[in-house]
Amino acid sequence: MKYIDGFRDRETALFLRNRMTGAAERLAADGRTARVMEVCGSHTMAIARYGVRDLLPPAVDLISGPGCPVCVTDTGYIDAAIELARRGVVVATFGDLMRVPGSRETLARVRAEGAHVPVCYSPAAALEIAKREPENEVVFLAIGFETTVAPVISIVDAARRDGVRNISLLTAFKLVPPALRALLDDPAIRVDAFLCPAHVSAIIGADAYRPFVEDDRVPCVVAGFEPLDILLGIAEIVEQFAAGEARLVNQYSRVVKPEGNRKALNLMKRLLEPVDAAWRGIGVIPGSGLGLRAEVAEFDAAKRFGLVIDAGKTNPACKCGDVLKGVIRPRECPLFGGVCHPDNPIGPCMVSSEGSCAAAFKYSRCA
């Protein structure tokens, strides 16, 4: 366990807190605040769970970005999945999606009514179901950022190899760098630095953030998910920001290479192509998604079942969209903690195990 526990030492955390003091005092003296966006739900969750905010000087403002694939998935996607389940298709999914509200209901609800909606830990399990039940059509709900895209898409190769024809993917893959670009270009949002995701970066490589550093002068630090990783990453960012510098620093070099995982990237390139994708709260970002290439179109569930995916209907009082852009904090949503809580989530940010609202509700009194 040393590669987990070793990154949670309290005294190192206190050292890092002290290390930030000087830079934070310079910022405070200038009346400046560093707005640092963490772009990964696992960072959001770890920050809440380990009380990282409590260790930070007031001149450092941590805001959560659109870092959870479940949270940024449009309501209409859930509606399409529910429609498939109602048509008698086996809809295999990661567990996070089960309770995300569609326009009218959830996958959990249609499952309770008798639809076949198995929860899979791995996309490979969906392929096993397809093999075991050749009389059924199996659709895997293929959502995720780059980390998840590679494992999910590899089952297309496996299905072709094994001659499995009754499986397809309802894709809503999302790419992180185009979303960061959209956030930086939005004048309503101020982001001073990115705490870059750990395992997305394992796939795309630390160099993927170079344009933000070089063109936009925004410090980018790749950090792991353990509390000391996060604190050291923030310390690096605060020092850069106070000194007026912007550099790319890969602090998770024990896993992330500059060029990423070539094998995974080649697989993705071979089977997928960039498509425009709709992000909850942000809207359509050109080239920010991945769809199946024509050669593997037979695995595209939307084509196979003639589905049209629209934006769906969301509860107008739910502010998940603004939470995802870092415009408001979870507690500023009028539904937070009242009608919307983890047992009765109104929006995806309260459902997902990595959602900002769920993290704030579970761990923090003042997020």
Added chain:
Amino acid sequence: MCLAVPMRVIEIPNEGRGVVDLDGIRYEVDLSLTDDVHVGDYVIVHAGFAIEKLDAEEADARLVLFERMADEYRRGLGGEVRLMAPPARFGGPS
């Protein structure tokens, strides 16, 4: 959803498959997205797939760095930190 932790490879039953261990719990994982994984290596597992190897030397170097920071913190405070009796205004003996 992108949760992934380092797990140690304890067996490679056939090409592209591995058995990993995390704190005594064993999982079978797909190794097809990683190159050159051997028994004893640590891999980052996500959704049943090893997505990257953990470089143990880099991880150890970082742990040494963190240990030094902890030492420096202890030295800065002049030795071990002991909890003292709370001040009287918090209800202690006056």
